[in-house]
Amino acid sequence: MRRYMWVAALLVAATAPVSAAEVRVKEIARVAGVRENALTGYGLVFGLAGSGDTLRHRATLQSVANTLRHFGVNLAEVDLASRNVAAVLVTAKLPAFAEPGGLLDVQVASSGDARSLNGGTLMLTPLYGADGRLYAMAQGAIAVGGYQFEGPTALVQKNHPTVGWVPSGATVEQASPLRVAGDGRSLSLLLNDPDFTNAQRVADAVRAVAPGAYVQPEHAGKVTVRYDQAPANLVTEIARLENATVQLQRKPRVVVNERTGTVVAGADVRVGAVSITHGNLRVEIDTRLAVSQPAPGIYAGTGPSIGTVVVPQTDITATETLASLVRIREGATVAELVTSLRGIRLSTRDVIAVLQSIKAAGALDGELVIQ
Template sequence: MMRGISRLYWSLVLICFAFAPIVEASSVRLKELARIEGVRENSLFGYGLVVGLAGTGDTHRSKATLQSIANTLQQFGISLDSDEIASRNVAAVTLTAKLPPFANSGDMIDVNVSSMGDARSLVGGTLLLAPLKAVNGKIYAVAQGQVSVGGFSYDLNGNVVQKNHPTVGVIPSGASVERGLSTDLVGADGHINVILNQPDFTTASRIKNAINKTLGPGKARAVHAGKISVVAPAGEYDLVDYLTRIENSVIEPDRIATVVVNERTGTVVAGGDVTIDNVTISHGNIKVVISTDYQVSQPVFVREPGRGVSTVVVPDTSIDIEESVAEPVRLSSGASIADLVTALRQIKTSTRDVITILQLIKTAGALHAQLVIQ
């Protein structure tokens, strides 16, 4: 069974690598490779209370929860000391959200809810009205609503049944934006900056040329590998239309030859442009088998055997060493990873050994690619 699974796995790997050499770099729009400086999300955070829990909330050990309940009741004219409150239906939670760019007052955003105390579950809870602040301390949204939890936890007499994380939930569209963010797309120098997702000198140069071809000569300048500065429009174009022309410019991005190796799953992924120099690989294994048989030594049965005479268990250990002959693999200059995998498959090399061999080829300087090990 395992041999069949291994054969299937290697077949899939070889199919993937076999098609890799014929894949060419495709042209994509600039908006898939870069973003306009200033267009980004902003993190919001807050603190609140989730009520309506069925006895799965914070215990009396969570003093902050009891104090928060007392403070909330005081807003409704009910004065109680935190020591006078005993409830397992309330949980203190932290709130996190992302304020998207160009958000306006009245927009709805999702809110993540996470327990802070010793609550067992947030299933069935409702978040009370809570403000969401940015890092500058200003309130940008308010959150409230039913908490949706993708799990559960039930216990009785010390027996616990749990699925996923019942102390973390989400409120879809649970926060209303109260204050939008002003996004400055044009800098003080009158330029719009295009920021690459993956900085690369060749790609930056191609982006500059593509923008100059679209907008006119001299409009764009590559500042460095991750930034292109574009002259802002001088009234002849609306800013939105101007940015639309920029982000829809067609680019053929350059890429670094990379081999990605995941040691935990034994997965190797490589592009078709990865090549290997002249290299010889010798692969062999040593198999050691230690087996022990236990023999029973019985004394001669006589009527009076005497003192110290008894049955004895005698171990009989044997050690066998089996060393397979090292099978060499030779690859000529310009060979691809697909050629290497095919050759190693012929000598029945395991996936783990392939990963080790790739690391050694890289160390030897014969692998012309960046080796990323996860």
């Protein structure tokens, strides 16, 4: 079934028209300074059913003791023996222009030796940015997409029960510190996939919608826009720029995933004239264990080295099939190549190896990406 899956993906890609796609600037570029910010915190998860950190993880014991002391309960670490608590690292992403009161999804990961976070509740945890400032507070019930059950001699586990999510579990306390980069009279557009041709086309499209601005592509991934005077409304100006249409030139690319056996190629990826030879060598090794038993009465008058022994008998058979030859015409698509390779019954892994060899031979007109 997997083989038909990636062949179908290739055939669908091959039927697409080979032409530049018309997209908006906002779909291939972003304004400099507009990005997400990583937040991190350290917290405790309570309410675990005996699947929390053990006594060996002293950091958890100290954290629990400090937390209880904050609520007026003074206990020493030696008095704590519960496995219903786990120390966790809490992470979240603060979007650009986030304002106080906004909600963020939170990811929770165990930092100790807890077996599972299933059923736990994250206690109020501050989340800090790279500048050390507090930007959000997180708490709530944890959703774990897995489980783990174990007995004296058996263990059943699905996914990773020591990692979970708290949907909308963090509240923004401070606005994002990042703003549009520039001095008020200039801004930069950063391409998601740097390319010299696309950078020039973005600059031409921006000139068409902003005739009074000075537009200059700095390099393959950056286009700078400068104004004689600061725009009266920067939001309106950015909205006009990011909605300009561009004839995007996509890079011919073949993406191969060796783990899943998936091959996806664009319609503009072509193959040069090549000849492919493929053959199989099959080796079978059959080992039989025979028992050599001395004849009756042979022990009389002999030493202790004589006895029953196991003698292995090995048969090796090598079978080599005739090599199959496939010829590919100049300008053929990757979909046509895969169809030809299917005709000689190549497996998914063999097809990936053939694509790598064609790329090494210089006959693949595109980029080969191995995941």
